[in-house]
Amino acid sequence: MTSQFSPVAATAVSAESLDPDDLIQVFDQLFACIENTRLIAGDDEPIYLPADDQHDYHRVVFAHGFYESALHEIAHWCIAGKQRRQLVDFGYWYEPDGRSAELQREFEQVEIKPQAVEWLLSEACGRKFHISTDNLDGDPAEVEAGRRQFAFNVWQQARVYLQQGLPPRAEVLKQALLDYYQRHDVYSADLFVLERL
Numbered sequence: 503m504t505s506q507f508s509p510v511a512a513t514a515v516s517a518e519s520l521d522p523d524d525l526i527q528v529f530d531q532l533f534a535c536i537e538n539t540r541l542i543a544g545d546d547e548p549i550y551l552p553a554d555d556q557h558d559y560h561r562v563v564f565a566h567g568f569y570e571s572a573l574h575e576i577a578h579w580c581i582a583g584k585q586r587r588q589l590v591d592f593g594y595w596y597e598p599d600g601r602s603a604e605l606q607r608e609f610e611q612v613e614i615k616p617q618a619v620e621w622l623l624s625e626a627c628g629r630k631f632h633i634s635t636d637n638l639d640g641d642p643a644e645v646e647a648g649r650r651q652f653a654f655n656v657w658q659q660a661r662v663y664l665q666q667g668l669p670p671r672a673e674v675l676k677q678a679l680l681d682y683y684q685r686h687d688v689y690s691a692d693l694f695v696l697e698r699l
Contacts, residue, residue, distance in 0.1 A: 520569045520629055528678050529576065533671070534559070539587075541576065543567040548575045552588050560587065569629065577619035580672035603644065610635060610652045618659035619672045625693045626679035633699050653699040660694045 522543055529541040537560070538553065544563040548571050551561045562579050564572035578592060586592040594612065617633055624631035633653050635645075667673060680686050 520627055522564070522567050522569045522572055524682065525569060525572050525627075528682055529562075529675065532674060532678055537671070539579070541572060543572075550575065550579060550582075550587075550591050552590065569627075570624075570632070573620050573623050573627070573629070574616065574634075576675065577616040577623060577672070580619055580669050580675065581615050603648075606635070606648060610648070610655070614652070614655045614659050617656045618663055619668060621656065621660050621694065621699075622663060622668060623672065623676055623679060625689060626676045626685060627683055628685055628688075631699075654696060657694070657696045657699060664691050664694060 526541045526543065533539045538558075539560040539562060542561045542563045544565055544567075546565070548565040549563050551557070551563060553560050562572075562575050564575045579587070582592045613634075621631040633649070633656055635649050635652050668676060680689055
């Protein structure tokens with residue numbers, strides 16, 4: 503697929519200065535027509551909204567205009583199958599912080615693949631990826647042990663994607679981001695090491 507974007511010089515863009523509007527432009531040019539899906543900067547919490555009576559297109563809404571939130575929500579969308587993309591938030595539930603250990607493990611199982619995709623997309627933009635377990639409460643030693651295990655699982659999944667390929671929509675977006683941010687020369691498997699999580 504040939505890029506139709508005006509590239510940004512990799513040296514001219516720092517991860518802190520990445521503009522969510524650029525990501526919106528790239529995403530919408532790729533997917534607004536073929537997937538009837540648009541990326542929207544929201545004012546509140548992130549959510550995925552399928553087309554409805556007020557909107558004839560699906561919306562990946564990210565939180566408070568944050569680039570990192572946009573990448574995370576996109577990653578979920580890239581993994582969701584056709585049926586899940588017909589459901590609000592892909593039919594998932596969100597359990598807020600303060601989960602039991604069992605609910606935290608369930609949350610992390612659902613997050614491994616999206617966060618691995620997010621990591622690969624983040625590096626395509628030149629942005630440092632940070633795993634998120636959304637778990638700040640609880641015994642600190644237990645939280646840290648869970649975080650380490652989760653990081654290991656995300657790293658392993660990222661390695662699988664590097665070897666076997668990303669889900670198709672994620673692959674298309676990754677290539678477009680590499681083109682846009684001119685990162686082909688620096689993007690390699692060497693970026694995806696456990697120590698970076």
